[in-house]
Amino acid sequence: MVILMAMEDELLESLKKKPVTLRFPYERARPEDRMQAKVTWEIEKCIGCNLCVKVCPSNAIKLIGRGRKAEIRYHVGRCLFCGECVDVCPTKAIQTTKEFELAFTKPEEMILEFRR
Amino acid sequence: MVKAIDIPFGPQHPALEEPINFTFEVEEERVVDVKIRLGYIHRGIEKLAENRTYHQNVYLVERICGICSFAHTTCYTQAVEELLGVDIPERAKYIRTIFCEMERIQNHYLWLGFTAKAMGFETLFMYTWRDREAMLEVLEMISGKRVNYGMNTIGGVRRDITGKMVERMEERLNYLEERANYYKKVCTKERSILKRTVGVGMLEPSDALNLCAVGPTLRASGIPQDVRADEPYAAYGEIPFRVVTYDGCDVASRILVRIDEIIESVKMIRRALDGMPQGPIRVKVPKNVPKGEAVSLVEAPRGEDLHYLRSDGSDRPARLKVRAPTLANLPSLRKMLKGVNIADIPIVIAGIDPCLACMERVILVDTKSKKGQAWSGEELWRYANEWYRES
Amino acid sequence: MVQRELMAILEVFFFPGFLFLFSLAFFIEWFDRKLVAKFQNRYGPLYVGPKGILQPIADFLKLLSKEDITPAMADKVPFALIPLLMLTFSMTPLFCIPITGSSALISFEGDLIVVMFIMTLTALLSFLGAWVSTNRFSTIGGVRTGLQMFGYEVPLNIVMIGPAIGAGSLSISGIVEWQSRGVWFIMTQILGFAVFSLCLLAHLQRVPFDIPEAETEIVAGWLVEFSGKKLALIRLAKNFELVLAASLMVSLYLGGPTGTLLPNPLTFLIKLVFCTFILSNLRALFARYRIDQFLAAAWKYLIPLALLQISLVEVSLW
Numbered sequence: 001m002v003i004l005m006a007m008e009d010e011l012l013e014s015l016k017k018k019p020v021t022l023r024f025p026y027e028r029a030r031p032e033d034r035m036q037a038k039v040t041w042e043i044e045k046c047i048g049c050n051l052c053v054k055v056c057p058s059n060a061i062k063l064i065g066r067g068r069k070a071e072i073r074y075h076v077g078r079c080l081f082c083g084e085c086v087d088v089c090p091t092k093a094i095q096t097t098k099e100f101e102l103a104f105t106k107p108e109e110m111i112l113e114f115r116r
Numbered sequence: 117m118v119k120a121i122d123i124p125f126g127p128q129h130p131a132l133e134e135p136i137n138f139t140f141e142v143e144e145e146r147v148v149d150v151k152i153r154l155g156y157i158h159r160g161i162e163k164l165a166e167n168r169t170y171h172q173n174v175y176l177v178e179r180i181c182g183i184c185s186f187a188h189t190t191c192y193t194q195a196v197e198e199l200l201g202v203d204i205p206e207r208a209k210y211i212r213t214i215f216c217e218m219e220r221i222q223n224h225y226l227w228l229g230f231t232a233k234a235m236g237f238e239t240l241f242m243y244t245w246r247d248r249e250a251m252l253e254v255l256e257m258i259s260g261k262r263v264n265y266g267m268n269t270i271g272g273v274r275r276d277i278t279g280k281m282v283e284r285m286e287e288r289l290n291y292l293e294e295r296a297n298y299y300k301k302v303c304t305k306e307r308s309i310l311k312r313t314v315g316v317g318m319l320e321p322s323d324a325l326n327l328c329a330v331g332p333t334l335r336a337s338g339i340p341q342d343v344r345a346d347e348p349y350a351a352y353g354e355i356p357f358r359v360v361t362y363d364g365c366d367v368a369s370r371i372l373v374r375i376d377e378i379i380e381s382v383k384m385i386r387r388a389l390d391g392m393p394q395g396p397i398r399v400k401v402p403k404n405v406p407k408g409e410a411v412s413l414v415e416a417p418r419g420e421d422l423h424y425l426r427s428d429g430s431d432r433p434a435r436l437k438v439r440a441p442t443l444a445n446l447p448s449l450r451k452m453l454k455g456v457n458i459a460d461i462p463i464v465i466a467g468i469d470p471c472l473a474c475m476e477r478v479i480l481v482d483t484k485s486k487k488g489q490a491w492s493g494e495e496l497w498r499y500a501n502e503w504y505r506e507s
Numbered sequence: 508m509v510q511r512e513l514m515a516i517l518e519v520f521f522f523p524g525f526l527f528l529f530s531l532a533f534f535i536e537w538f539d540r541k542l543v544a545k546f547q548n549r550y551g552p553l554y555v556g557p558k559g560i561l562q563p564i565a566d567f568l569k570l571l572s573k574e575d576i577t578p579a580m581a582d583k584v585p586f587a588l589i590p591l592l593m594l595t596f597s598m599t600p601l602f603c604i605p606i607t608g609s610s611a612l613i614s615f616e617g618d619l620i621v622v623m624f625i626m627t628l629t630a631l632l633s634f635l636g637a638w639v640s641t642n643r644f645s646t647i648g649g650v651r652t653g654l655q656m657f658g659y660e661v662p663l664n665i666v667m668i669g670p671a672i673g674a675g676s677l678s679i680s681g682i683v684e685w686q687s688r689g690v691w692f693i694m695t696q697i698l699g700f701a702v703f704s705l706c707l708l709a710h711l712q713r714v715p716f717d718i719p720e721a722e723t724e725i726v727a728g729w730l731v732e733f734s735g736k737k738l739a740l741i742r743l744a745k746n747f748e749l750v751l752a753a754s755l756m757v758s759l760y761l762g763g764p765t766g767t768l769l770p771n772p773l774t775f776l777i778k779l780v781f782c783t784f785i786l787s788n789l790r791a792l793f794a795r796y797r798i799d800q801f802l803a804a805a806w807k808y809l810i811p812l813a814l815l816q817i818s819l820v821e822v823s824l825w
Contacts, residue, residue, distance in 0.1 A: 005792050006306035007239060010298075014548045020246050021549045032253075034260035034275065057168070057175035082175055082266040085276070131723035145799075234723050236714055238797025242547035294811055308715055308794040456645065459797045462723040 015081070036083045037100040041072050041114040045093035052085035052094060061085060076102055077110040123458070127156045131462035132446055134472040138433040138465075142458060150453045151447060164499060165436040170196050170270060170405055173433065177423075178264050180438060181474040185225060186212075186219045186336035187416030188423075188438070188474075189268035194349060195412035195425040196270050199405050206351075208272035210392040213351040215255075215267055216414075217388070221292060222251040224374040227469045228299060231371065234462040235312045240302070247295045250288045257281055272398025282389055289382050296378040303371050305457055313368035317452040317464035320365060329448040330441050331419020332377065333468050336370040338363030340483040343415035355387050367467045374465075403431050416441050418469045435493070440474035523606040523633075523772070528598065532746035538780060539749065539787045545790040548632075563746070567739050575735030582639035589636040590733065590740035592677040596629045597747035603764050604754045605683050606775050612768035614680040619671055620756070622679070623664050626710060629748065630656045633719070636731030636741075648728025651798050652719040655709055658805035659716075663706035666699040666815040670759045672820050678754075683763030691762040695823070699816040700760045701811055707752040708789055709801070711745070715793030718800060 022029060048070030053061045060078035064071045086094045105112050120143045127135035135156035141149040161180055165173050177192040177397040180184045188210055197204060225248035232240035252262045258277055259265035260495050277285075303309055319329065324337040334341055340359045344352045360376040362369035414421045419441030426435040445468040452464050479488045491499070518524055537552060537560050544551025553561025577586055600622040602613045637649020642750060670692045671677050674685035686692060693700050709716040720728035725815035733741055757763060757778040796804070 006302050007792060010243070011239065011546045011788065011791055015545055016134075017548060019545070019548055019550045020249070023550065023553065032256045032260060034257065035264075036260045054169075055171065057172040067313075080175055080264070080266075080296075081261075083260070083274075108681075121643070123647075130726055232794070236717065236721060236723065237793065238543075238714065239547050239791045240794075242549065246548055306794070311800055312794050348785060368821060457722065457797060457799070459718070459724050 010105065031098045031100075035098050035100075036081045036086075036096040038076060038077070038081070039074070039083075039086060039094050040049050040053065040097055040100060041074070042093045042095070043114045043116055045091045046070060046072065046114075047091055047093075049087045049090060051090065055084045055088045057082060057084065071116060072114040074112045075110060076104075076112055077107075119143075125461065126258075129411075132472075133230070134165065134470070136470070136472050138453075138461075140453075140458070145457050145459075147453055147456050147458065147461065150450050151377060152450060154472075154476060155478050156476075157473045158478045159473065160411060161209075162436050165433055167432065169403070169431045170433060171403075173262075173436070174269060175266065177436075177438075178266065178268075181416075181440065181471055182263050183223050183471065184219060184416040184418060184421070184441075184474070185264045186215050186267065187414050187421050188440075190216060190350065191412045191416075191421050191423040192425070192436075193268050193270050194414070195410040195423050196405060198410040198412065199408050199425065199427050200270070200401055201406075202271055202399060202401055204272045205396045205499060206393045206397060207276075208397045209274045209393045210388050211277060211397065211496040212268070213355065214277070214351065214385050214388050214392075215259075215265065215273075217385050218255055220249050220381050220417040221378050222255065223469075224378050225251065227417075227466075228371065231367075231466045234466040235309065237309065240299075240309075245297065246293060247292065247372055249495040250291055251432060252287050254281075254288050257284065269398060271401040272291060272396070273399065274395050277389075277392075285389070287386070289385060293379055293382045296382070297320065297376055300372070300375045300379075303368070303375065306372055310368065312460070312463060313371060314364070314366060316367045316460050317456060317467050318365050319448055319452050321363075323451055324365075325446060327448040328444050329419075330444045331415070331417075331469075332373045333419065333445050334447060335359065335361045336373045337365045341411050343420050349412075349414060354391065355384055356407060357384050357387075367463055370467045372458055394405075404429065405431070405433075418442060438474075440471065440504075442468065442471045443475035443477070446475075518612060519576065519781065523612065524602075525751075527606075528601055528747070528750070532743060533563040533567070533752050534560070535750050535753065535779070535783055536746045538783055539790075542784065542787045543791050546788070558634040558816075567743060568785055569744065570739035571736055573735040573738075575737060576732075578642065578732050580641045581732065583639075585635065585639045586732075586810065587737070589632055589639070590737040590744070593629060593632050593636075593744040594747070595742050596625050596632065597744040597751060598750055600625050601754065603679050603746065604751075605680050606754075607771055608764065614678055614679070617677045619667065619677050619679055619682070623667060626663075627656070627660060629744070630660070630710065633722070633729050636733070637719075640729075640732035642732050644725040645729050645731045647725050648719045648721075651725075652712075652729055654798055654802060655712075655716065655718055657811070658802045659709035660708040662805065662809040662813040664700055665810070665817055666703045666706070666757060667755075667759065669696050669699040669816055669820050672817070679758050683758050684767065686762040687765035691760065696760065696816055696820065698812060698819075700756070702813050702816065703756065703760070704785060704789065705809065707756070708786065710804075711748055711752055711786070713786070714790045715796050717795060718798050718801060721795055749783070749786070750779070752780050753786065755783040756785075 004099045015108055048063060048067045050063055053063050058080050060075045061072040064073055086096055120141045123140045123142050125138040125140055126132050127137045133477055137153040139151040140147050161176060165176055168176060174189055174193060178189045180188045225244050229241040229244035232244065255265060256262050258281055259267045259275055267275060319333070319337050321337045321339055324334050324339060338361050340361045342359045345359050357380055360373050360380055362372050405427040407427055409426045412423045423437040424437040425433055428434040449465065449468050453461065456464055480491065483490050520526060541551040541559070552562035556562040556567045577583060602620055603618045634649045634652045637645040637652065637749050658763055670682050673692055673695065674682040676682055676685065730738065730741065757775060761778045764771035767774045
C-alpha cells in the first residue's frame with residue numbers, strides 16, 4: 001500500500017517532545033566513564049623508560065633528558081587520545097582526563113611540558 | 117535535438133561529503149556519459165604505514181575511514197595475526213563481531229539520513245541521525261570513543277564488555293530495532309520516497325557481477341554475496357544470520373537492504389552477547405613479524421574491504437595495500453549513472469554509500485602525451501625516497 | 508482633512524503598511540523555522556531575542572553586510588534590478604489583503620486578478636534572474652522554475668476563482684465581506700483549499716516542490732549567483748511570498764480578519780499562523796519530487812481536481 005504523508009504521526013508526536021539536541025556550551029552530556037581525552041603526567045613517578053614514546057602512534061610524546069631526570073613534552077595537537085601510553089606506563093605515571101575542548105589560539109600552546 | 121553539455125559536479129558540491137569530480141555529459145535532462153576523476157584527497161596512508169611499527173599502524177589504519185574504522189582495523193589486525201600465527205582469544209573474537217555489527221548499524225543509519233538528504237527529505241535525515249546517536253552512545257560507553265574506537269589491537273581487543281553495559285546495550289538495541297522497522301515502513305509506503313527511488317539507478321545482476329560491485333550495492337541486485345557468510349572471520353562462523361538480498365536493482369532496494377541489515381545486525385549482536393564466552397580478551401604478541409604475505413577480507417558496512425600485507429621480518433610492514441569498498445563500487449556507479457535524470461544524480465551517488473577518502477588513488481600522468489603510466493614497486497620506492505631527499 | 512491624510516500616511520507606513528508587513532514577514536519566517544525545527548525534534552533559532560525571535564532580522568542584517576558579487580558574465584543591470592523587483596512584486600499584493608477590517612488598503616473590483624498576475628510575475632522574475640546570472644546550475648534552476656510554473660499556475664488560478672464565483676466578486680475584500688456573513692469557503696470548497704495549498708507550495712518553491720533550488724542537486728538553483736544584499740532582498744521577498752500565500756489562504760478560504768470575537772487584526776494573525784502551520788507541516792513531510800513527476804502530477808490530478816471544484820461551485824450556485 002502506498003500512502004502520502006507516512007510520517008505525519010511522528011511529526012505531530014515530536015511537537016510534544018523536548019528537542020533531543022543539546023544547547024552545547026550551556027548544556028553538556030555527561031562524559032562516559034571510559035572516555036579518554038587529554039593525558040597528564042605525574043612527573044615524579046616517571047622513570048624515563050621511553051615506552052610511551054615508542055608506543056605513541058602519532059609521535060606526540062617526546063622525552064627530554066634521560067632516566068629519572070627526564071622531562072616530558074606532550075604535543076596535544078598530535079595526540080589521538082588512544083590511551084596506549086596510559087596502558088603501557090609501568091609506573092602508572094600517565095592518566096587520562098576528560099578534558100576534550102582543546103582548541104588553542106597559538107601553536108605553542110598546543111605543546112604541554114611536564115617538568116620536575 | 118539539444119547538443120550535449122558538460123555539467124561539472126564536484127569536487128565541491130552540497131550533495132557530496134567529500135571531494136570527487138564527476139563530469140556529466142547531459143542531453144536535455146538525461147545523463148549520457150560520466151567521467152569520474154579521483155585524487156583530491158589522497159593522503160598517502162599506504163606509504164606512511166611503511167614508516168611505522170605494526171602496532172602504531174593500527175591507529176593509522178583506523179583513520180583510513182571515520183565510519184568504517186573498526187572494519188579497517190579488524191582487517192589489518194587479522195592480516196598481522198595471520199603472519200604472526202597467533203590465535204586470538206574467543207572472547208576477543210566475539211567482541212570484534214559485536215563491534216563490527218554495531219558499526220554497521222550506525223553506518224547504515226547515517227547512510228539512510230544522507231540518502232534522505234540527497235532526495236530532499238530533511239525530516240527523515242534529522243530523525244535517522246537522532247536515532248544513530250543511540251548506537252554511538254553504546255560505542256562510546258564501551259570504547260570511550262564515538263567513531264575511531266581504538267578497540268582493536270594486534271592479538272585481541274583492548275576493552276571488555278561488562279555485564280552492566282550489556283543491560284544498557286539491550287535497551288538501546290530494542291530502540292534501534294523498533295526504529296529500523298518504522299523506517300522500513302516509511303520507506304516502503306511513503307509515496308514521495310518511492311517516486312524518487314523505485315527504478316532509479318538500475319544495476320542489473322549481470323552488470324553488478326561483471327563490474328565487481330560489493331556489499332549492499334551488490335546484494336540489492338539480488339546476489340547473496342557477503343564475506344561474513346562466505347569466508348567467516350572473527351566469530352561469524354558461530355553466529356547464524358541471514359544474508360539480506362533484494363532484487364529490485366534500484367535505489368529503493370539499496371535502502372531496504374540496508375534497513376534489513378540493521379535489523380539483522382541487532383539480532384546478531386543479541387546472539388553474540390548470549391553466546392559470548394568468558395576469558396581473556398588479548399594475547400601478547402612479539403614486536404617483529406616473520407617474513408611473509410597475508411591478505412585479509414572483512415565485510416565493512418559499505419562492502420568487502422581488503423588489506424594486503426607484506427612483511428620483511430622487521431617491526432614495520434614492507435607494504436600495506438588497502439582496497440576500500442568504494443573503489444570496487446565506482447565502475448558500477450558509472451554504469452548506474454548513465455541514463456538517469458539530472459535530478460537523480462545525488463541519490464544514485466548516495467546509493468553506493470561513497471566514502472572517498474578511504475579509496476583515494478593517485479595516477480601519474482605525463483602531461484604531454486596525456487597517458488597514465490604504471491609504476492613498479494621498486495620505481496615507486498626510488499621516487500619516494502629521492503623526492504624526500506631533494507626537498 | 509489633515510487628520511485623514513495623516514491617518515492614511517500612518518496606515519501606509521505603519522499599520523497595516525510597511526512596518527507591520529516587514530515585522531510580519533520576519534515573524535512568519537521565524538515561526539516557520541521554529542516549527543520545522545520542532546517537527547524535526549531540534550531547537551531551531553534560539554539565542555537572538557526571546558526564543559530566537561529576532562534571528563531572521565539578524566540573518567537579514569548579516570547578509571546585507573556580506574560581500575556582493577556580480578559575476579563577470581552576468582547581465583549587470585537586470586541582475587541588480589531583479590532582487591528589487593522581486594521584493595516589490597511580492598510586497599505589493601499584500602496591500603490588497605484586508606487585515607484591519609473587511610476592506611484592504613487598496614481595494615477595487617478585480618484586484619484578485621492583479622494579485623494572480625503579480626504572483627506569476629515573481630515566478631517569471633526568478634526565471635529571468637537565473638538566465639541573466641549565466642551559471643550552469645542557475646540555468647537549470649531557471650528552466651525548472653519555468654517548467655514548474657506551467658504545472659502549478661493553471662490549477663492555482665482556477666481554484667482562486669472558486670471563492671470569487673461563490674462570492675460573486677472579483678475583489679479580495681468583496682470575498683472577505685461575503686464570508687463575514689458566516690459561511691467560510693473552506694466549508695464549501697475543501698477540495699479547492701487542498702489544491703490551493705499544494706499549488707502555493709509549488710509557487711513558494713518549498714519542499715516537496717523546491718525543485719528549482721534543490722540544494723543537493725543543483726546547489727541553489729536559480730539563486731546560486733546572488734549574494735550579499737541581493738540575496739538578502741530575495742530572501743526577504745521569499746518571506747513576503749510566504750506571508751502572501753498564507754494570507755491568501757486566510758482571505759479566500761478562512762474568512763479573512765472577521766468571524767471571531769477577537770479584534771480583527773488579531774483574528775487575522777491567528778489564522779495566518781494556522782495557515783503557516785499547514786505549509787510548514789507539509790514542508791517537513793515529503794521528499795523532493797522530480798520536475799517531470801511534478802508536472803505529470805499537476806496535469807493528471809491538480810488540474811482535474813481544480814476544474815471539478817469549479818464545476819461543483821457552479822452547480823451549487825445554479
